[in-house]
Amino acid sequence: MPLGSGVMKGLKTMLMVTGRKPATVLYPEQVRDISYRFRGQVGMRRDEVTGGMTCVGCGLCETACPNDVIRVDTSENADGTRFVDRYLFDVGRCVFCYFCIEACPVDALQRTHDFHLITDDRRGLLIDGQKMIEIYESDQANREAEQKNIGPGEAIANWFERG
Ligand code: SF4
Ligand code: SF4
Numbered sequence: 001m002p003l004g005s006g007v008m009k010g011l012k013t014m015l016m017v018t019g020r021k022p023a024t025v026l027y028p029e030q031v032r033d034i035s036y037r038f039r040g041q042v043g044m045r046r047d048e049v050t051g052g053m054t055c056v057g058c059g060l061c062e063t064a065c066p067n068d069v070i071r072v073d074t075s076e077n078a079d080g081t082r083f084v085d086r087y088l089f090d091v092g093r094c095v096f097c098y099f100c101i102e103a104c105p106v107d108a109l110q111r112t113h114d115f116h117l118i119t120d121d122r123r124g125l126l127i128d129g130q131k132m133i134e135i136y137e138s139d140q141a142n143r144e145a146e147q148k149n150i151g152p153g154e155a156i157a158n159w160f161e162r163g
Contacts, residue, residue: 034113039096041114042089043136044129045107053129054108057084061100061109069093070100087129092122112139 025032034040047054057074073086101109114135119125127135 028116028118034115038113038115039098040112040139041091041117041135042094042096042098042100042132043110043112043114043139044087044132045110045136046133053084053087053133054106055084055087055104055129056106056108057082058105060103060105064099064103066097066099067093067095084129087132088126089128089132090126091117092125110136112136113142114139 045054046052055072057072059072059074062070062072069090071086071088072084073088074082075085076082098111101111112135117125
């Protein structure tokens with residue numbers, strides 16, 4: 001290899017990338033566009049009648065989860081019907097496979113694009129059903145702006161129609 005060829009290569013690369021738009025952004029002040037199929041934090045739908053969790057406490061999500069993320073504690077009313085005492089979700093253990101969402105028979109669990117999971121204390125990653133409702137509703141409010149950024153000329157339906 002001729003003497004100085006490495007320097008020339010370096011200079012050539014530098015000239016090629018100079019003026020190129022940076023691939024990084026100043027998070028959290030700026031956030032990059034998110035793919036429509038991005039898998040974010042699991043959210044919870046609010047029950048339209050009670051205003052609380054849509055969850056009926058069947059425990060199927062808890063069983064379907066491969067990583068022991070979810071815990072559902074339930075009790076029985078006097079008439080034998082079940083109610084949810086506590087729904088806990090450890091975000092720090094979640095691998096975003098969405099098996100829980102697929103398992104839920106009442107569509108209580110919902111996908112979101114929320115990835116703002118930063119914390120300096122892992123205990124902050126243990127959230128309850130009410131927090132999951134807030135995450136879902138906040139994500140829904142952001143979707144309109146996001147949908148303008150799903151890619152050149154792509155309608156949302158096209159994402160699902162792909163094989
Ligand atoms: S997305 Fe996967 S890992 Fe996360 S809670 Fe649901 S089933 Fe468990
Ligand atoms: S599968 Fe759905 S309804 Fe059943 S416990 Fe989980 S979130 Fe609740």
